[in-house]
Amino acid sequence: MKFFIDTANLAEIREAHGLGVLDGVTTNPTLVARENITTRDAFEKHIKTICEIVDGPVSAEAVSSSADDLVAEARTLAAIDQHVVVKIPMTTDGMKAVHRLSEEGIKTNVTLVFSALQALMAAKAGATYVSPFVGRLDDIGHRGMQLVEEILDVFSNYLFETEVIVASIRNPLHVLEAAKMGADIATIPFKVIGQLASHPLTDAGIRSFLEDWRKVEKGMSLK
Numbered sequence: 001m002k003f004f005i006d007t008a009n010l011a012e013i014r015e016a017h018g019l020g021v022l023d024g025v026t027t028n029p030t031l032v033a034r035e036n037i038t039t040r041d042a043f044e045k046h047i048k049t050i051c052e053i054v055d056g057p058v059s060a061e062a063v064s065s066s067a068d069d070l071v072a073e074a075r076t077l078a079a080i081d082q083h084v085v086v087k088i089p090m091t092t093d094g095m096k097a098v099h100r101l102s103e104e105g106i107k108t109n110v111t112l113v114f115s116a117l118q119a120l121m122a123a124k125a126g127a128t129y130v131s132p133f134v135g136r137l138d139d140i141g142h143r144g145m146q147l148v149e150e151i152l153d154v155f156s157n158y159l160f161e162t163e164v165i166v167a168s169i170r171n172p173l174h175v176l177e178a179a180k181m182g183a184d185i186a187t188i189p190f191k192v193i194g195q196l197a198s199h200p201l202t203d204a205g206i207r208s209f210l211e212d213w214r215k216v217e218k219g220m221s222l223k
Contacts, residue, residue: 004187024056051081061087070097102126135168
């Protein structure tokens with residue numbers, strides 16, 4: 001299973017990369033806005049910097065509406081770096097754009113997927129990735145991980161090369177369930193990545209070992 005980090009913050013990306021577990025990055029307009037990026041040139045430089053930190057896919061989102069505009073924007077984004085994957089919205093125009101971009105060899109990540117049928121359409125259109133948003137489904141009283149299970153079940157019936165990115169992750173349980181289901185990728189907020197490595201019994205064990213070692217050191221100093 002691959003781990004992506006869901007952020008546009010360079011410090012968070014560098015920290016996660018230092019753990020040795022990071023395979024890629026996903027961004028979106030909301031995450032970019034948090035970094036106080038106010039010009040197109042600054043945005044493109046920011047994406048380029050992320051690509052230089054992480055040797056893996058970096059998703060940058062196209063924000064146009066029509067298929068023609070999405071394709072044009074995607075070409076500009078893909079030219080930033082070979083690792084850029086263009087996020088395309090799950091709309092009919094988005095599917096037209098994905099189909100055209102796949103023929104040009106531009107990688108795409110179809111975002112805001114909330115049904116297995118949407119994922120199926122994206123895969124048939126030639127999407128490199130599909131991103132089901134599990135947390136947003138949980139927020140409205142649905143079980144988001146059930147969607148991931150349905151998508152993986154449908155994809156297993158065919159020879160789609162499209163990979164499933166479990167997105168909108170809220171907690172470590174989402175990551176665990178995704179791994180148990182065999183999802184290709186989880187894109188995880190920085191805070192949750194830290195939670196994956198944490199356990200109260202680990203913390204208690206470390207404290208206990210350190211206290212015992214201090215007793216050993218005290219005994220050594222008396223000799």
